[in-house]
Amino acid sequence: MNVPIGSTVLGYPRIGGRRELKRAVERYWSGRLDEAGLHDVAAGLRAQAWRELSGLDSVPGNTFSYYDQVLDTAVLFDAIPARHRDLGLNALDTYFAMARGTDEVTPLEMTKWFDTNYHYLVPEVGPDTRFALTGDKPVAEYREAASLGIKTRPVLVGPVTFLLLAKPSADAPADFAPLSLLDGLVEQYAELLETLRAAGVEWVQLDEPAFVADRTPDELAALQDAYYRLSNLSDRPNILVAGYFGDWGEALPVLAESSVEAVSLDLVAAPEAIERVSLLHDKIVVAGLVEGRNVWRTDLHRAAELGARIADTGAVLAVSTSCSLLHVPLDLDAETDLAPEVRSRLAFAKQKVDEVVRLGRVLLGGESADLLSDTAAGTATRDEAVRARLAEVTPEHRTRVPYPDRADAQESRLRLPALATTTIGSFPQTGAVRQARADLRTGAIDEAGYEQRMREEVERVIRLQEEIGLDVLVHGEPERNDMVQYFAERLDGFAHTELGWVQSYGSRCVRPPILHSDLSRPAPMTVRWAEHAQSLTPKPVKGMLTGPVTILAWSFVRTDQPLADTADQVALALRDEVADLEAAGIGIIQVDEPALRETLPLRERDRKAYLDWAVGAFRLATGGAAPWTQVHTHLCYSEFGDVIHAIDGLDADVTTIEAARSRMEILADLAAIGYARGVGPGVYDIHSPRVPGTDEVAGLLTEATKAVPATRLWANPDCGLKTRGYAEVEPALRNLVSAAIRVRAQV
Ligand code: GLN
Ligand code: ZN
Secondary structure (H helix, E strand, C coil): CCCCCCCCCCCCCCCCCHHHHHHHHHHHHHCCCCCHHHHHHHHHHHHHHHHHHCCCCEEEEECCCCHHHHHHHHHHHCCCHHHHHHHCCHHHHHHHHHHHCCCCCCCCCCCCCCCCEEEEEECEECCCCCCCCCCCHHHHHHHHHHHCCCCCEEEEECHHHHHHCCCCCCCCCCCCCEEEEEEEHHHHHHHHHHHHHCCCCEEEEECCCHHHHCHHHHHHHHHHHHHHHHHHCCCCCCCEEECCCCCCCCHHHHHHHHHCEEEEECCCCCCHHHHHHHHCCCCCEEEEEEEECCCCCCCCCHHHHHHHHHHHHHCCEEECCCHHHCCCCHHEEEEEEHHHHHHHHEEEEHHHHHHHHHHHHCCCCCCHHHHHCCCCCCCCCCCCCHHHHHCCCCCCHHHHCCHHHHHHHHHHCCCCCCCCCCCCEECCCCCCHHHHHHHHHHHHCHHHHHHHHHHHHHHHHHHHHHCCCCCCCCCCCCCCCCCCCHHHCEEEECCCCCCCCEEEEEEEECCCCCCEEEEEECCCCCCCHHHHHHHHCCCEEEEECCCCCHHHCCCCCEEEEEHHHHHHHHHHHHHHHHHHHHCCCCCCEEEECCCCCCCCCCCHHHHHHHHHHHHHHHHHHCCCCCCCEEEEEEEECCCCCCHHHHHHCCCEEEEEEEECCCCHHHHHHHHEEECCEEEEEECCCCCCCCCCCHHHHHHHHHHHHHHHHHHHEEEEEECCCCCCHHHHHHHHHHHHHHHHHHHHHHC
């Protein structure tokens, strides 16, 4: 271990400050840019990133990707499903076929990268998978950087995490476990390490974030085996094993006993990790002191203290970000519109690199601590009225009258049939809707003109729903670009960026709002849309809000107070919105919480506390609703064993859930815990262009009536219809309505 690491970051954004990669790959997909042109853009972005990182002692390499790093790893080791390979396309198009599918074949499944909003592609492996090092991306990018005079440390998804993230291919036997392929995969990693070493690589980084979640003894043994074998290779680069988003837990002793040279610790997500740092006394400890996934400047003095404590244990210190900077925008300096008191508290990727460099110079280079002085400027703006109100919140604010009483009051007010039909909120966002938004941006129409077009769209959607015969209508959400951004733009306490893009998946990027201060609602946010929609029809129109957990999950949140308190501030704002909707005559209000499951902590031991505040915030938002107001919630996932009690805890009158895959199990699970309120298992899978027939939907509903009485059962799609076209949505909803009518007559 003669080469230190010094200062480094675990990864870096790759889409470019102006989303150059997004635009290039999309041009390539549509045939407007050829492969050589795409390569040029990519090489330019890589060179730019390496230049921006060149002040670090150790520059991460192979952080670029055309789509996703897990997909890159699958392709590197030839784990290409037959359906994609058999298309007979060239390498790049095979890669994109795996990512996006083609007219003939489905893509790999996509899912969340741990508890972030980044999505990776899920490798498919089976007993017949034969890993083979057929790619050379890490080597090629190492050489490319070297030719620019920059020595990089190739970053790779580690072999164990790769297999833990993979899923069995469709034709694998039921008892097949991807981890059974570890030996073959590690052999190929070994070959890769040797190849990298031969190319001159001194360090590699193998990411094993799967081990910051709870793991079985077998999985820990797999980690031990893999790193025993890799670290015993005779001619290899030094190995840094990186874990992030939490504490290594039982994996730390395993790594400590291995012969790898360096281990990273996420001291932001898990400051307690410092207590066990002495386990790593003979290694380099890559201390994640600068937060990689939020946008705040680091308290460099505090970080320096932590770093010094690690050095005191005898370990060799290296200074780093807590995780890859992939999860933050690239450059604060590109923003021209941020209020100075907010800006002074922020650091994006480039600024975080600078923080790491300075920490390194002080902690490792012996330079004066003066270098750390201009940090942590400014604080959140306090809103005393909000704080006073929160201090007064009692359990009663989170409690409605018992459900049976509410159900009676709602029944006499709403007079809904058994198996009432409804949708989840959004209707297709047509070209005309998007055009109106674009016209508003460019100034082709003014606010009033935009408003007028949206009101016409609402009317069109109401008329359509009436004609189809749905029981509970929605306004269709045409005015919402995004279900979180829409609210964040209407709440005080949020800032918005112009170029703060973060990759969500592939070429899709989002600009999460930044919640920097106490939060309040200066004016009603949705009432006039609901009111307008309700004025057009005698049928009940559902008001549509996004819940506190989801608003926080898709934003950058403040870290100067517990998230639970921030969630309650959001909840109070929503509570006022609920009251205003009620006052406007809206009888049904839906509060969406699609993120409830996805921000579930990675470790079991943290889950209860999370669910307690998450449920508490929802109940604070909805607890002021009158008994005769029907509160709905919508949850976007089908596997929710982990949170099933929390779903009951929300105490919504009606819960609609995604149920495309395991419909009846969900109903049975809910019944098993005594859930006895309204439920709408999705009977139309909106993630597919397929239109379900009346018989199919009726069959599903009939089956559902065996688990839940029809009076409490709802008929609805899986999720919002925003991404679908009317050509599919119209017939699907017609079939849904006829199916409900048919089944109603039978029960
Ligand atoms: N009401 C939202 C919609 O219909 C819900 C979206 C979601 O669940 N992600 O679009
Ligand atoms: Zn949904």
